[in-house]
Amino acid sequence: QFxxxxxxxxxxxxxMSILATHFGRIAAMANGKVPFDAKAVAANAEVVSMIAKLPLAAFGEGTDKGLPTRAKPEIWKExxxxxxxxxxxxxxxxxxxxAAKGGNLDQIKAAVGGVGQSCKACHDSFQNDD
Ligand code: ASC
Incomplete structure (x- = not known):
C-alpha cells in the first residue's frame, strides 16, 4: 500500500493534522471561542468523519521509523x-x-467532548510527548 x-x-x-484542523474549528465553536455556525459545524464534521478513517492503515509493521515520529512501540505491541x-x-x-447534522449546540458540545476524550486517550497511550 505504501x-x-x-x-x-x-x-x-x-x-491527523487535517483531522485536528477541522475538529479544532468545531471545538472552537463548541467552546464559544468562535461564533456558532451550524452549517460550518456540519461541513467540518463531514470532513472529520472521512479523514478519521485514514490514519490507522498507515501504522503498518515496519513504519515505526523512517521519519521523525511520536508513535510509541505499543502501537505494534498492542x-x-x-x-x-x-x-x-x-x-x-x-x-x-x-449532532452536527441536527444543528443543536448542546448536543454538538457533548459530542465534541466525547471526540476530544477519544483523541486524548489514544495519544496518552500511544503517542510520545513533543
Ligand atoms: C484536538 C486535537 C487533539 C485533541 C485533544 C483532546 O483538537 O488536536 O489531539 O483535540 O487535544 O484532548
Whole structure:
C-alpha cells in the first residue's frame, strides 16, 4: 500500500493534522471561542468523519521509523488495543456528525467532548510527548 515507511509516516501525520484542523474549528465553536455556525459545524464534521478513517492503515509493521515520529512501540505491541482506540474515535466522530447534522449546540458540545476524550486517550497511550 505504501512504498516506503516514510510515505506511511507522512500520510498518517498529514491526515491527523487535517483531522485536528477541522475538529479544532468545531471545538472552537463548541467552546464559544468562535461564533456558532451550524452549517460550518456540519461541513467540518463531514470532513472529520472521512479523514478519521485514514490514519490507522498507515501504522503498518515496519513504519515505526523512517521519519521523525511520536508513535510509541505499543502501537505494534498492542495492536488490537490500538485498533480499538481508533474504532472508539470513529464511533465518537459518528455521534458528532449526527449532532452536527441536527444543528443543536448542546448536543454538538457533548459530542465534541466525547471526540476530544477519544483523541486524548489514544495519544496518552500511544503517542510520545513533543
Ligand atoms: C484536538 C486535537 C487533539 C485533541 C485533544 C483532546 O483538537 O488536536 O489531539 O483535540 O487535544 O484532548
Amino acid at each position: 512504498q516506503k515507511p516514510e510515505h506511511a509516516i507522512k500520510y498518517r501525520q498529514s491526515s 495492536s488490537a488495543k490500538f485498533k480499538e482506540a481508533s474504532d472508539k474515535m470513529i464511533g465518537e466522530i459518528a455521534k458528532l456528525d449526527a
